[in-house]
Amino acid sequence: MSGQPRSKFLTGLFPASAFPAPSLGTQGNLGRNTYDQQGYAKVNLNAEKLWYAPWFNGEKLNIEFRTEMVNAFNRPNMTNVDGDLVDGTFGKATGQAATRQIQFHARVQF
Numbered sequence: 001m002s003g004q005p006r007s008k009f010l011t012g013l014f015p016a017s018a019f020p021a022p023s024l025g026t027q028g029n030l031g032r033n034t035y036d037q038q039g040y041a042k043v044n045l046n047a048e049k050l051w052y053a054p055w056f057n058g059e060k061l062n063i064e065f066r067t068e069m070v071n072a073f074n075r076p077n078m079t080n081v082d083g084d085l086v087d088g089t090f091g092k093a094t095g096q097a098a099t100r101q102i103q104f105h106a107r108v109q110f
Contacts, residue, residue, distance in 0.1 A: 009038055009078040009093040016085045040077050040097070045069040055110050066105040074100040 004013060022028045048066040055061040071077075078093035 004038065006038065006076065006078065009081065011092070013081070013091040016090045019085060037081055038078050038093075041075055042070070042077065042097075043072045043075075045072045059110065062107075062109040064105075064107040064109070066107075068103045068105070070101040070103075071097075071099060 019028075019030070046066070046068050048064065050065075051063040053061040053063065076099075077097035078095070079097055080095035081093050082089045082091065084090060
């Protein structure tokens with residue numbers, strides 16, 4: 001099962017009834033790695049600007065401005081799909097990776 005839309009991770013991918021318990025003393029027949037979780041995508045952006053200005057006695061003043069964006073497009077990355085059949089949240093994503101974060105940085109050097 002791959003290519004599921006993100007909305008299915010919130011409402012539940014499949015009901016617990018889709019996985020009947022195997023007979024006593026036998027193992028189930030669902031193959032290994034049958035289900036893949038949703039893809040993970042994160043785009044980070046950095047921008048920097050450097051200015052030079054005159055300072056005392058012909059020295060230069062350097063002014064640096066920098067911004068960093070983590071997960072710039074703010075794409076929700078669902079995590080922790082519950083695989084316990086007895087939970088009410090079975091088949092639902094119960095977590096989310098970090099959202100967009102922006103950091104600014106300024107430095108003056110002389």
